[in-house]
Amino acid sequence: MHKRKLVITHSLDQTLIDKIANVIPEWEIVVGKEKSSWENAVKDAEIVAGWKTELEALCLKEPTPLRWVQSWSAGVNSMPLEKLSRNKIMLTSANGVHAYPISETIFAFMLGLTRKIHTYVNNQQTKTWDHSNLKSEMHRKTVGIIGVGEIGKETAKIAKAFSMKVIGIRYSGKSERYVDEMYRPEELNLILPRCDYLVVTLPLTADTRRLFRREQFELMKPSSFFINIGRGEVVNESDLIAALQAGEIAGAGLDVFATEPLSSESPLWGMENVIITPHTSGSTEHYHQRLIETIFLPNLKDYMAGKPPAINAVDYSKGY
Template sequence: MTKSIVCLQHLSSRQQGLIRSAAPGYTLTLGDSKNPDLELLSHAEIVIGWGKGAGDTLLRQDSPLRWVQAWSAGVEKLPLEALKERGILLTNASGVHAEPITAVIFSFMLMFTRNMHTAIRNQHNRRWHSDGQESELTGKTAVIAGTGAIGSETARIAKAFKMKTIGVSRSGRPVEGFDQVFTTAQLKDSVSGADFIINTLPITDETQGLFDADIFSACKKGAYYINIGRGATTNTDDLIFALNSGQLAGAGLDVFETEPLPQDHPLWAMEQVIMTPHCAGATDRYADRVVDIVIENMQAYLSTGTPSRNLVDYNRQY
Protein backbone atom coordinates (compact mmCIF):
# COMPACT_ATOMS: atom_id res chain seq x y z
CA MET A 1 0.00 0.00 0.00
CA THR A 2 1.36 3.42 -0.96
CA LYS A 3 2.05 5.72 1.96
CA SER A 4 1.70 9.50 1.98
CA ILE A 5 4.06 12.42 2.50
CA VAL A 6 2.49 15.88 2.49
CA CYS A 7 4.71 18.96 2.25
CA LEU A 8 3.07 22.24 3.25
CA GLN A 9 5.86 24.37 1.80
CA HIS A 10 6.81 25.21 -1.78
CA LEU A 11 9.29 22.86 -3.40
CA SER A 12 10.85 23.09 -6.83
CA SER A 13 10.49 20.18 -9.26
CA ARG A 14 14.08 19.21 -8.53
CA GLN A 15 13.52 19.23 -4.77
CA GLN A 16 10.36 17.14 -5.15
CA GLY A 17 12.28 14.64 -7.25
CA LEU A 18 14.98 14.30 -4.61
CA ILE A 19 12.44 13.52 -1.89
CA ARG A 20 10.56 11.04 -4.08
CA SER A 21 13.81 9.24 -4.91
CA ALA A 22 14.64 9.00 -1.20
CA ALA A 23 11.18 7.69 -0.31
CA PRO A 24 10.26 4.70 -2.50
CA GLY A 25 6.76 3.47 -1.79
CA TYR A 26 5.55 6.93 -0.75
CA THR A 27 3.60 9.56 -2.61
CA LEU A 28 4.61 13.21 -2.19
CA THR A 29 1.92 15.87 -2.43
CA LEU A 30 2.30 19.61 -1.95
CA GLY A 31 -0.19 21.55 0.14
CA ASP A 32 -0.72 25.08 1.40
CA SER A 33 0.27 25.82 4.99
CA LYS A 34 -2.16 28.76 5.16
CA ASN A 35 -5.12 26.81 3.81
CA PRO A 36 -4.28 23.10 4.17
CA ASP A 37 -6.34 20.34 2.60
CA LEU A 38 -7.51 18.47 5.71
CA GLU A 39 -8.64 15.44 3.74
CA LEU A 40 -5.16 15.15 2.24
CA LEU A 41 -3.54 15.54 5.67
CA SER A 42 -5.82 12.90 7.18
CA HIS A 43 -3.93 10.23 5.18
CA ALA A 44 -0.40 11.54 5.77
CA GLU A 45 2.20 9.45 7.56
CA ILE A 46 4.83 12.18 7.17
CA VAL A 47 4.23 15.92 7.12
CA ILE A 48 6.85 18.46 6.13
CA GLY A 49 6.02 21.83 7.67
CA TRP A 50 2.79 22.54 9.56
CA GLY A 51 -0.56 23.94 8.54
CA LYS A 52 -2.87 26.48 10.11
CA GLY A 53 -5.72 24.65 11.81
CA ALA A 54 -4.30 21.23 10.91
CA GLY A 55 -3.79 19.99 14.45
CA ASP A 56 -7.25 18.49 14.98
CA THR A 57 -6.91 16.40 11.84
CA LEU A 58 -3.29 15.36 12.26
CA LEU A 59 -3.55 14.54 15.96
CA ARG A 60 -6.79 12.59 16.04
CA GLN A 61 -6.51 9.04 17.39
CA ASP A 62 -6.90 7.28 14.03
CA SER A 63 -4.44 9.52 12.18
CA PRO A 64 -1.57 7.63 10.47
CA LEU A 65 0.79 10.53 11.22
CA ARG A 66 4.13 9.24 12.46
CA TRP A 67 6.67 11.98 11.76
CA VAL A 68 6.62 15.77 11.38
CA GLN A 69 9.60 17.52 9.82
CA ALA A 70 9.33 21.18 10.88
CA TRP A 71 10.28 23.81 8.32
CA SER A 72 12.02 25.97 10.95
CA ALA A 73 14.47 25.46 13.77
CA GLY A 74 12.03 26.81 16.34
CA VAL A 75 9.11 24.52 17.18
CA GLU A 76 7.45 26.57 19.92
CA LYS A 77 4.36 27.23 17.78
CA LEU A 78 3.64 23.53 17.32
CA PRO A 79 1.39 21.58 19.74
CA LEU A 80 4.32 19.93 21.47
CA GLU A 81 2.41 18.31 24.32
CA ALA A 82 -0.12 16.76 21.95
CA LEU A 83 2.61 15.52 19.61
CA LYS A 84 4.48 14.03 22.56
CA GLU A 85 1.34 12.35 23.89
CA ARG A 86 0.68 10.76 20.50
CA GLY A 87 4.30 9.62 20.21
CA ILE A 88 4.82 11.57 16.98
CA LEU A 89 8.44 11.96 15.95
CA LEU A 90 9.37 15.62 15.45
CA THR A 91 12.48 16.91 13.72
CA ASN A 92 13.38 20.54 13.14
CA ALA A 93 15.42 22.46 10.59
CA SER A 94 18.29 23.28 12.92
CA GLY A 95 21.47 23.86 10.94
CA VAL A 96 19.96 25.46 7.85
CA HIS A 97 20.34 28.96 9.29
CA ALA A 98 23.99 28.95 10.35
CA GLU A 99 25.50 30.73 7.34
CA PRO A 100 22.88 33.46 6.71
CA ILE A 101 22.31 34.22 10.39
CA THR A 102 26.04 34.38 11.09
CA ALA A 103 26.28 36.91 8.25
CA VAL A 104 23.60 39.04 9.93
CA ILE A 105 25.37 38.80 13.30
CA PHE A 106 28.58 40.09 11.76
CA SER A 107 26.67 42.73 9.84
CA PHE A 108 25.45 44.08 13.17
CA MET A 109 28.91 43.89 14.77
CA LEU A 110 30.71 45.50 11.86
CA MET A 111 28.14 48.27 11.55
CA PHE A 112 28.54 49.11 15.23
CA THR A 113 32.35 48.95 15.31
CA ARG A 114 32.73 50.97 12.10
CA ASN A 115 29.78 53.31 12.88
CA MET A 116 28.17 52.37 9.58
CA HIS A 117 24.68 52.84 11.01
CA THR A 118 25.43 56.52 11.66
CA ALA A 119 27.22 56.85 8.30
CA ILE A 120 24.05 55.71 6.52
CA ARG A 121 22.00 58.32 8.36
CA ASN A 122 24.61 60.98 7.57
CA GLN A 123 24.50 60.01 3.90
CA HIS A 124 20.72 60.32 3.91
CA ASN A 125 21.11 63.85 5.34
CA ARG A 126 24.06 64.70 3.01
CA ARG A 127 26.25 65.28 6.04
CA TRP A 128 30.02 64.71 5.78
CA HIS A 129 30.94 63.72 9.34
CA SER A 130 32.77 61.21 11.51
CA ASP A 131 32.98 61.45 15.27
CA GLY A 132 36.30 59.56 15.25
CA GLN A 133 34.92 56.68 17.34
CA GLU A 134 35.41 53.95 14.74
CA SER A 135 36.85 50.74 16.17
CA GLU A 136 37.47 47.15 15.00
CA LEU A 137 36.64 43.58 15.96
CA THR A 138 40.24 42.50 16.52
CA GLY A 139 40.80 41.71 20.18
CA LYS A 140 37.13 42.08 21.12
CA THR A 141 35.29 39.44 23.16
CA ALA A 142 32.08 37.82 21.92
CA VAL A 143 29.92 35.95 24.41
CA ILE A 144 27.63 33.66 22.44
CA ALA A 145 24.62 32.22 24.23
CA GLY A 146 23.96 28.95 22.42
CA THR A 147 26.78 26.79 21.09
CA GLY A 148 24.78 24.94 18.42
CA ALA A 149 25.11 25.36 14.66
CA ILE A 150 24.63 29.15 14.64
CA GLY A 151 26.74 29.83 17.71
CA SER A 152 29.54 27.56 16.51
CA GLU A 153 29.62 29.11 13.04
CA THR A 154 29.69 32.57 14.62
CA ALA A 155 32.60 31.54 16.84
CA ARG A 156 34.46 30.11 13.85
CA ILE A 157 34.15 33.34 11.87
CA ALA A 158 34.98 35.42 14.96
CA LYS A 159 38.36 33.69 15.12
CA ALA A 160 39.12 35.01 11.63
CA PHE A 161 38.66 38.50 13.12
CA LYS A 162 41.04 37.54 15.98
CA MET A 163 38.29 37.79 18.56
CA LYS A 164 38.00 35.97 21.88
CA THR A 165 35.01 33.63 21.95
CA ILE A 166 33.08 32.55 25.02
CA GLY A 167 30.12 30.20 24.77
CA VAL A 168 27.15 29.67 27.06
CA SER A 169 25.18 26.41 27.01
CA ARG A 170 23.07 24.22 29.29
CA SER A 171 25.92 21.75 29.77
CA GLY A 172 28.95 24.03 29.66
CA ARG A 173 30.79 21.36 27.66
CA PRO A 174 33.80 22.50 25.58
CA VAL A 175 32.97 23.19 21.92
CA GLU A 176 35.42 23.70 19.08
CA GLY A 177 35.88 27.38 18.23
CA PHE A 178 35.20 28.63 21.76
CA ASP A 179 38.01 29.66 24.10
CA GLN A 180 35.76 28.86 27.06
CA VAL A 181 32.19 27.64 27.64
CA PHE A 182 30.06 28.53 30.66
CA THR A 183 26.80 26.96 31.78
CA THR A 184 23.55 28.90 31.48
CA ALA A 185 23.61 29.30 35.26
CA GLN A 186 26.90 31.23 34.80
CA LEU A 187 25.48 33.63 32.20
CA LYS A 188 25.77 36.63 34.50
CA ASP A 189 29.48 35.96 35.10
CA SER A 190 30.16 35.26 31.44
CA VAL A 191 28.84 38.62 30.13
CA SER A 192 30.97 40.75 32.46
CA GLY A 193 33.86 40.99 30.00
CA ALA A 194 31.91 40.88 26.75
CA ASP A 195 32.13 43.51 24.05
CA PHE A 196 29.28 41.72 22.25
CA ILE A 197 26.60 39.54 23.81
CA ILE A 198 25.05 37.38 21.09
CA ASN A 199 21.80 35.58 21.84
CA THR A 200 21.07 32.59 19.59
CA LEU A 201 18.81 30.74 22.05
CA PRO A 202 15.48 29.07 21.30
CA ILE A 203 12.45 29.93 23.41
CA THR A 204 11.78 27.40 26.17
CA ASP A 205 10.52 27.56 29.74
CA GLU A 206 14.17 27.98 30.80
CA THR A 207 15.04 30.79 28.39
CA GLN A 208 11.84 32.86 28.71
CA GLY A 209 12.96 36.38 29.74
CA LEU A 210 16.48 35.13 30.45
CA PHE A 211 18.12 38.37 29.33
CA ASP A 212 16.79 40.88 31.83
CA ALA A 213 17.94 43.77 34.02
CA ASP A 214 20.01 41.42 36.15
CA ILE A 215 22.02 40.26 33.13
CA PHE A 216 22.28 43.66 31.45
CA SER A 217 23.51 45.28 34.67
CA ALA A 218 26.30 42.68 34.80
CA CYS A 219 27.50 43.57 31.30
CA LYS A 220 30.56 45.69 30.74
CA LYS A 221 29.46 49.28 30.20
CA GLY A 222 29.38 50.03 26.51
CA ALA A 223 28.78 46.44 25.36
CA TYR A 224 26.47 45.61 22.46
CA TYR A 225 23.58 43.16 22.57
CA ILE A 226 22.55 41.10 19.53
CA ASN A 227 19.47 38.89 19.46
CA ILE A 228 18.78 36.60 16.51
CA GLY A 229 17.26 33.79 18.59
CA ARG A 230 13.76 34.47 19.87
CA GLY A 231 12.32 37.77 21.07
CA ALA A 232 10.75 36.34 24.22
CA THR A 233 14.15 35.36 25.60
CA THR A 234 14.66 39.09 26.28
CA ASN A 235 12.83 41.44 28.61
CA THR A 236 12.37 44.33 26.19
CA ASP A 237 11.67 46.95 28.85
CA ASP A 238 14.90 46.02 30.63
CA LEU A 239 16.79 46.15 27.33
CA ILE A 240 15.47 49.64 26.56
CA PHE A 241 16.43 50.84 30.04
CA ALA A 242 19.97 49.46 29.59
CA LEU A 243 20.25 51.23 26.23
CA ASN A 244 18.90 54.55 27.50
CA SER A 245 21.17 54.49 30.54
CA GLY A 246 24.26 53.84 28.43
CA GLN A 247 24.91 50.50 30.11
CA LEU A 248 24.60 49.01 26.63
CA ALA A 249 26.00 51.02 23.72
CA GLY A 250 23.65 49.50 21.18
CA ALA A 251 21.59 46.52 20.10
CA GLY A 252 21.17 44.57 16.88
CA LEU A 253 17.76 42.91 16.90
CA ASP A 254 16.15 40.54 14.43
CA VAL A 255 13.50 39.15 16.80
CA PHE A 256 11.05 40.77 19.21
CA GLU A 257 8.60 39.86 21.94
CA THR A 258 5.75 41.11 19.73
CA GLU A 259 5.99 40.66 15.97
CA PRO A 260 5.47 42.65 13.85
CA LEU A 261 6.91 45.32 16.11
CA PRO A 262 4.13 47.89 16.81
CA GLN A 263 4.62 51.15 14.92
CA ASP A 264 4.59 53.18 18.15
CA HIS A 265 7.22 51.03 19.86
CA PRO A 266 10.15 53.07 21.28
CA LEU A 267 12.76 50.82 19.65
CA TRP A 268 11.97 52.35 16.25
CA ALA A 269 13.29 55.75 17.28
CA MET A 270 16.48 54.63 19.04
CA GLU A 271 19.52 55.55 16.97
CA GLN A 272 21.72 53.02 18.78
CA VAL A 273 19.47 50.16 17.66
CA ILE A 274 19.65 48.34 14.32
CA MET A 275 16.63 46.19 13.49
CA THR A 276 15.72 43.61 10.88
CA PRO A 277 12.20 42.09 10.56
CA HIS A 278 12.89 38.52 11.70
CA CYS A 279 14.62 37.69 8.43
CA ALA A 280 18.12 36.78 9.60
CA GLY A 281 17.64 33.17 8.54
CA ALA A 282 16.07 33.98 5.19
CA THR A 283 18.04 32.86 2.17
CA ASP A 284 17.37 31.64 -1.36
CA ARG A 285 19.09 28.39 -0.35
CA TYR A 286 16.76 27.66 2.57
CA ALA A 287 14.57 25.02 0.90
CA ASP A 288 17.60 23.17 -0.49
CA ARG A 289 19.02 22.83 3.01
CA VAL A 290 15.74 21.64 4.51
CA VAL A 291 15.42 19.06 1.72
CA ASP A 292 18.92 17.80 2.56
CA ILE A 293 17.72 17.22 6.13
CA VAL A 294 14.54 15.51 4.89
CA ILE A 295 16.52 13.13 2.67
CA GLU A 296 18.99 12.22 5.41
CA ASN A 297 16.16 11.70 7.88
CA MET A 298 14.10 9.72 5.35
CA GLN A 299 16.93 7.29 4.83
CA ALA A 300 17.21 6.72 8.58
CA TYR A 301 13.43 6.55 9.01
CA LEU A 302 13.10 3.82 6.36
CA SER A 303 16.02 1.91 7.87
CA THR A 304 15.36 2.21 11.60
CA GLY A 305 11.95 3.84 12.00
CA THR A 306 13.47 7.00 13.49
CA PRO A 307 14.94 10.08 11.78
CA SER A 308 18.61 10.56 12.58
CA ARG A 309 19.02 14.33 12.44
CA ASN A 310 17.51 17.11 14.59
CA LEU A 311 15.14 14.91 16.57
CA VAL A 312 13.37 17.23 19.01
CA ASP A 313 13.53 16.40 22.72
CA TYR A 314 10.03 17.26 23.93
CA ASN A 315 11.26 17.66 27.50
CA ARG A 316 13.72 20.34 26.41
CA GLN A 317 11.33 21.86 23.87
CA TYR A 318 13.95 21.88 21.11
Protein backbone atom coordinates in the same frame (compact mmCIF):
# COMPACT_ATOMS: atom_id res chain seq x y z
CA MET B 1 -4.46 -0.05 -2.31
CA HIS B 2 -4.09 2.87 0.10
CA LYS B 3 -0.83 4.72 -0.46
CA ARG B 4 1.27 6.08 2.38
CA LYS B 5 1.32 9.85 2.20
CA LEU B 6 3.84 12.67 2.67
CA VAL B 7 2.61 16.27 2.75
CA ILE B 8 5.06 19.15 2.27
CA THR B 9 3.52 22.55 2.95
CA HIS B 10 6.08 24.52 0.95
CA SER B 11 6.81 24.87 -2.73
CA LEU B 12 9.87 22.90 -3.88
CA ASP B 13 11.85 22.64 -7.09
CA GLN B 14 11.09 19.48 -9.03
CA THR B 15 14.68 18.29 -8.55
CA LEU B 16 14.14 18.16 -4.78
CA ILE B 17 10.76 16.46 -5.17
CA ASP B 18 12.40 13.85 -7.41
CA LYS B 19 15.07 13.16 -4.78
CA ILE B 20 12.36 12.55 -2.20
CA ALA B 21 10.41 10.34 -4.60
CA ASN B 22 13.50 8.20 -5.16
CA VAL B 23 13.46 7.30 -1.46
CA ILE B 24 9.70 6.66 -1.25
CA PRO B 25 8.66 5.69 -4.81
CA GLU B 26 5.43 4.02 -3.71
CA TRP B 27 4.20 6.97 -1.63
CA GLU B 28 1.85 9.78 -2.57
CA ILE B 29 3.73 13.07 -2.23
CA VAL B 30 1.70 16.26 -1.92
CA VAL B 31 3.65 19.48 -2.29
CA GLY B 32 2.48 23.09 -2.21
CA LYS B 33 2.61 26.32 -0.26
CA GLU B 34 -1.07 27.18 -0.60
CA LYS B 35 -3.51 25.63 1.83
CA SER B 36 -5.65 24.41 -1.06
CA SER B 37 -2.73 22.21 -2.14
CA TRP B 38 -2.64 20.11 1.01
CA GLU B 39 -5.83 20.75 3.02
CA ASN B 40 -7.66 17.62 1.86
CA ALA B 41 -4.59 15.39 1.93
CA VAL B 42 -3.10 16.18 5.29
CA LYS B 43 -5.63 14.29 7.42
CA ASP B 44 -4.23 11.04 5.98
CA ALA B 45 -0.56 12.05 6.04
CA GLU B 46 1.97 9.80 7.75
CA ILE B 47 4.67 12.48 7.44
CA VAL B 48 4.24 16.26 7.33
CA ALA B 49 7.14 18.54 6.43
CA GLY B 50 6.47 22.17 7.31
CA TRP B 51 4.14 22.91 10.22
CA LYS B 52 1.37 25.47 9.98
CA THR B 53 -1.11 26.51 12.67
CA GLU B 54 -4.09 25.11 10.76
CA LEU B 55 -2.59 21.62 10.80
CA GLU B 56 -3.35 21.08 14.47
CA ALA B 57 -7.09 20.85 13.82
CA LEU B 58 -6.68 18.96 10.55
CA CYS B 59 -4.25 16.19 11.46
CA LEU B 60 -4.04 15.89 15.25
CA LYS B 61 -7.46 14.40 15.79
CA GLU B 62 -6.98 11.21 17.77
CA PRO B 63 -6.26 8.63 16.53
CA THR B 64 -4.03 10.13 13.86
CA PRO B 65 -1.95 8.40 11.16
CA LEU B 66 0.70 11.11 11.55
CA ARG B 67 3.98 9.64 12.76
CA TRP B 68 6.61 12.28 12.02
CA VAL B 69 6.73 16.05 11.57
CA GLN B 70 9.69 17.85 10.02
CA SER B 71 9.65 21.48 11.13
CA TRP B 72 10.65 24.06 8.54
CA SER B 73 12.16 26.24 11.27
CA ALA B 74 14.77 25.73 13.97
CA GLY B 75 12.43 26.92 16.72
CA VAL B 76 9.51 24.66 17.65
CA ASN B 77 8.11 26.61 20.59
CA SER B 78 5.01 27.70 18.62
CA MET B 79 4.06 24.11 17.80
CA PRO B 80 1.58 21.96 19.85
CA LEU B 81 4.38 20.01 21.51
CA GLU B 82 2.18 18.43 24.17
CA LYS B 83 -0.23 16.99 21.59
CA LEU B 84 2.57 15.78 19.38
CA SER B 85 4.27 14.11 22.32
CA ARG B 86 1.05 12.55 23.59
CA ASN B 87 0.41 11.01 20.16
CA LYS B 88 4.01 9.73 20.03
CA ILE B 89 4.69 11.74 16.87
CA MET B 90 8.38 12.23 16.17
CA LEU B 91 9.51 15.80 15.57
CA THR B 92 12.67 17.04 13.88
CA SER B 93 13.72 20.66 13.50
CA ALA B 94 15.63 22.64 10.88
CA ASN B 95 18.66 23.33 13.06
CA GLY B 96 21.76 23.77 10.95
CA VAL B 97 20.03 25.20 7.88
CA HIS B 98 20.52 28.70 9.25
CA ALA B 99 24.17 28.61 10.31
CA TYR B 100 25.55 30.54 7.32
CA PRO B 101 22.87 33.24 6.83
CA ILE B 102 22.33 33.91 10.53
CA SER B 103 26.04 34.09 11.32
CA GLU B 104 26.32 36.59 8.45
CA THR B 105 23.55 38.68 10.02
CA ILE B 106 25.26 38.48 13.41
CA PHE B 107 28.44 39.91 11.96
CA ALA B 108 26.49 42.48 9.97
CA PHE B 109 25.07 43.66 13.31
CA MET B 110 28.43 43.58 15.05
CA LEU B 111 30.30 45.38 12.29
CA GLY B 112 27.46 47.79 11.59
CA LEU B 113 27.20 48.88 15.22
CA THR B 114 30.96 49.00 15.77
CA ARG B 115 31.74 50.97 12.61
CA LYS B 116 28.49 53.03 12.78
CA ILE B 117 27.36 51.98 9.33
CA HIS B 118 23.70 52.55 10.29
CA THR B 119 24.56 56.08 11.42
CA TYR B 120 26.29 56.83 8.13
CA VAL B 121 23.36 55.40 6.14
CA ASN B 122 21.07 57.80 8.02
CA ASN B 123 23.48 60.66 7.37
CA GLN B 124 23.47 59.78 3.69
CA GLN B 125 19.73 60.39 3.51
CA THR B 126 20.24 64.00 4.63
CA LYS B 127 23.56 64.47 2.77
CA THR B 128 25.30 65.04 6.10
CA TRP B 129 29.11 64.75 6.18
CA ASP B 130 29.83 63.97 9.81
CA HIS B 131 32.43 61.84 11.58
CA SER B 132 29.85 60.79 14.20
CA ASN B 133 32.61 60.05 16.75
CA LEU B 134 33.62 56.77 15.14
CA LYS B 135 36.40 55.15 17.16
CA SER B 136 35.62 51.49 17.93
CA GLU B 137 36.99 48.40 16.23
CA MET B 138 36.09 44.76 16.56
CA HIS B 139 39.46 42.99 16.30
CA ARG B 140 40.76 41.33 19.48
CA LYS B 141 37.55 42.02 21.41
CA THR B 142 35.61 39.39 23.38
CA VAL B 143 32.35 37.89 22.14
CA GLY B 144 30.05 35.85 24.34
CA ILE B 145 27.90 33.34 22.45
CA ILE B 146 24.89 32.27 24.47
CA GLY B 147 23.84 29.00 22.92
CA VAL B 148 26.63 27.22 21.07
CA GLY B 149 24.69 25.17 18.55
CA GLU B 150 25.25 25.19 14.80
CA ILE B 151 24.79 28.96 14.55
CA GLY B 152 26.98 29.58 17.57
CA LYS B 153 29.72 27.33 16.24
CA GLU B 154 29.79 29.12 12.89
CA THR B 155 29.82 32.48 14.67
CA ALA B 156 32.77 31.39 16.82
CA LYS B 157 34.64 30.22 13.72
CA ILE B 158 34.20 33.57 11.97
CA ALA B 159 35.12 35.47 15.14
CA LYS B 160 38.57 33.91 15.00
CA ALA B 161 39.18 35.71 11.68
CA PHE B 162 38.94 38.92 13.75
CA SER B 163 41.31 37.52 16.39
CA MET B 164 38.49 37.65 18.91
CA LYS B 165 38.33 35.83 22.23
CA VAL B 166 35.26 33.60 22.25
CA ILE B 167 33.36 32.69 25.40
CA GLY B 168 30.49 30.25 25.02
CA ILE B 169 27.57 29.00 27.04
CA ARG B 170 25.82 25.73 26.31
CA TYR B 171 23.62 23.43 28.33
CA SER B 172 26.15 20.59 28.40
CA GLY B 173 29.17 22.79 29.06
CA LYS B 174 31.07 20.62 26.56
CA SER B 175 34.08 22.28 24.91
CA GLU B 176 33.92 23.29 21.27
CA ARG B 177 36.46 24.16 18.58
CA TYR B 178 36.96 27.93 18.19
CA VAL B 179 35.46 28.57 21.66
CA ASP B 180 38.19 29.56 24.10
CA GLU B 181 36.14 29.12 27.26
CA MET B 182 32.85 27.24 27.71
CA TYR B 183 30.43 27.64 30.59
CA ARG B 184 27.05 26.31 31.63
CA PRO B 185 23.85 28.43 31.75
CA GLU B 186 23.99 28.95 35.52
CA GLU B 187 27.31 30.74 35.02
CA LEU B 188 25.87 33.36 32.66
CA ASN B 189 26.26 36.31 35.02
CA LEU B 190 29.95 35.51 35.53
CA ILE B 191 30.83 36.12 31.89
CA LEU B 192 28.67 39.18 31.16
CA PRO B 193 31.15 41.81 32.49
CA ARG B 194 33.85 40.37 30.22
CA CYS B 195 32.02 40.56 26.90
CA ASP B 196 32.27 43.34 24.34
CA TYR B 197 29.57 41.63 22.29
CA LEU B 198 26.85 39.30 23.54
CA VAL B 199 25.23 37.09 20.90
CA VAL B 200 22.04 35.24 21.87
CA THR B 201 21.10 32.22 19.73
CA LEU B 202 18.88 30.45 22.27
CA PRO B 203 15.57 28.69 21.58
CA LEU B 204 12.56 29.65 23.70
CA THR B 205 11.98 27.23 26.57
CA ALA B 206 10.75 27.48 30.14
CA ASP B 207 14.39 27.95 31.20
CA THR B 208 15.26 30.65 28.66
CA ARG B 209 12.10 32.79 28.81
CA ARG B 210 13.12 36.31 29.97
CA LEU B 211 16.60 35.06 30.76
CA PHE B 212 17.94 38.53 30.00
CA ARG B 213 16.54 41.11 32.39
CA ARG B 214 17.74 44.35 33.92
CA GLU B 215 20.13 42.45 36.19
CA GLN B 216 21.97 41.00 33.19
CA PHE B 217 22.18 44.31 31.33
CA GLU B 218 23.54 46.04 34.42
CA LEU B 219 26.37 43.49 34.50
CA MET B 220 27.40 44.21 30.92
CA LYS B 221 29.98 46.80 29.88
CA PRO B 222 28.61 50.24 28.94
CA SER B 223 30.59 49.80 25.70
CA SER B 224 29.10 46.38 24.88
CA PHE B 225 26.62 45.43 22.17
CA PHE B 226 23.71 43.01 22.57
CA ILE B 227 22.75 40.84 19.57
CA ASN B 228 19.61 38.67 19.59
CA ILE B 229 18.76 36.34 16.73
CA GLY B 230 17.24 33.59 18.93
CA ARG B 231 13.75 34.35 20.19
CA GLY B 232 12.34 37.67 21.35
CA GLU B 233 10.82 36.23 24.52
CA VAL B 234 14.29 35.29 25.78
CA VAL B 235 14.65 38.99 26.62
CA ASN B 236 12.56 41.23 28.85
CA GLU B 237 12.08 43.85 26.16
CA SER B 238 11.19 46.70 28.50
CA ASP B 239 14.38 46.03 30.49
CA LEU B 240 16.42 46.05 27.28
CA ILE B 241 14.89 49.38 26.28
CA ALA B 242 15.64 50.81 29.73
CA ALA B 243 19.25 49.60 29.54
CA LEU B 244 19.71 51.20 26.11
CA GLN B 245 18.15 54.47 27.25
CA ALA B 246 20.28 54.54 30.40
CA GLY B 247 23.51 53.83 28.51
CA GLU B 248 24.09 50.58 30.39
CA ILE B 249 24.96 49.01 27.03
CA ALA B 250 26.15 50.74 23.86
CA GLY B 251 23.66 49.31 21.41
CA ALA B 252 21.75 46.34 20.09
CA GLY B 253 21.18 44.36 16.90
CA LEU B 254 17.76 42.71 17.02
CA ASP B 255 16.14 40.29 14.59
CA VAL B 256 13.51 38.88 16.97
CA PHE B 257 10.98 40.45 19.31
CA ALA B 258 8.48 39.47 21.99
CA THR B 259 5.62 40.49 19.69
CA GLU B 260 6.03 40.37 15.93
CA PRO B 261 5.65 42.49 13.92
CA LEU B 262 7.28 44.95 16.31
CA SER B 263 4.75 47.60 17.31
CA SER B 264 5.18 50.97 15.62
CA GLU B 265 4.95 52.44 19.14
CA SER B 266 8.11 50.65 20.34
CA PRO B 267 10.92 53.04 21.34
CA LEU B 268 13.36 50.63 19.68
CA TRP B 269 12.42 51.98 16.25
CA GLY B 270 13.75 55.44 17.02
CA MET B 271 16.98 54.51 18.79
CA GLU B 272 20.12 55.48 16.90
CA ASN B 273 22.11 52.73 18.63
CA VAL B 274 19.75 49.95 17.55
CA ILE B 275 19.61 48.03 14.26
CA ILE B 276 16.34 46.18 13.58
CA THR B 277 15.68 43.41 11.07
CA PRO B 278 12.21 41.78 10.72
CA HIS B 279 13.04 38.19 11.79
CA THR B 280 14.81 37.58 8.49
CA SER B 281 18.29 36.56 9.67
CA GLY B 282 17.75 32.96 8.54
CA SER B 283 16.53 33.85 5.05
CA THR B 284 18.66 32.42 2.26
CA GLU B 285 18.35 31.31 -1.35
CA HIS B 286 19.57 27.85 -0.27
CA TYR B 287 17.04 27.26 2.53
CA HIS B 288 14.87 24.55 0.95
CA GLN B 289 17.80 22.73 -0.59
CA ARG B 290 19.73 22.55 2.67
CA LEU B 291 16.72 21.45 4.67
CA ILE B 292 15.78 18.70 2.25
CA GLU B 293 19.27 17.43 1.39
CA THR B 294 21.03 17.68 4.76
CA ILE B 295 18.19 16.98 7.18
CA PHE B 296 14.99 15.60 5.67
CA LEU B 297 16.38 13.08 3.17
CA PRO B 298 18.83 11.39 5.60
CA ASN B 299 16.06 11.26 8.20
CA LEU B 300 13.60 9.90 5.63
CA LYS B 301 16.02 7.09 4.75
CA ASP B 302 16.29 6.21 8.45
CA TYR B 303 12.51 6.30 8.80
CA MET B 304 12.04 3.95 5.86
CA ALA B 305 14.62 1.62 7.40
CA GLY B 306 12.53 1.43 10.55
CA LYS B 307 14.78 3.73 12.56
CA PRO B 308 13.73 7.01 14.23
CA PRO B 309 14.98 10.12 12.42
CA ALA B 310 18.24 11.03 14.13
CA ILE B 311 19.11 14.46 12.78
CA ASN B 312 17.68 17.30 14.92
CA ALA B 313 15.30 15.04 16.84
CA VAL B 314 13.39 17.23 19.28
CA ASP B 315 13.39 16.22 22.95
CA TYR B 316 9.89 17.10 24.14
CA SER B 317 11.03 17.25 27.76
CA LYS B 318 13.47 20.04 26.86
CA GLY B 319 11.36 21.80 24.24
CA TYR B 320 14.08 21.72 21.56
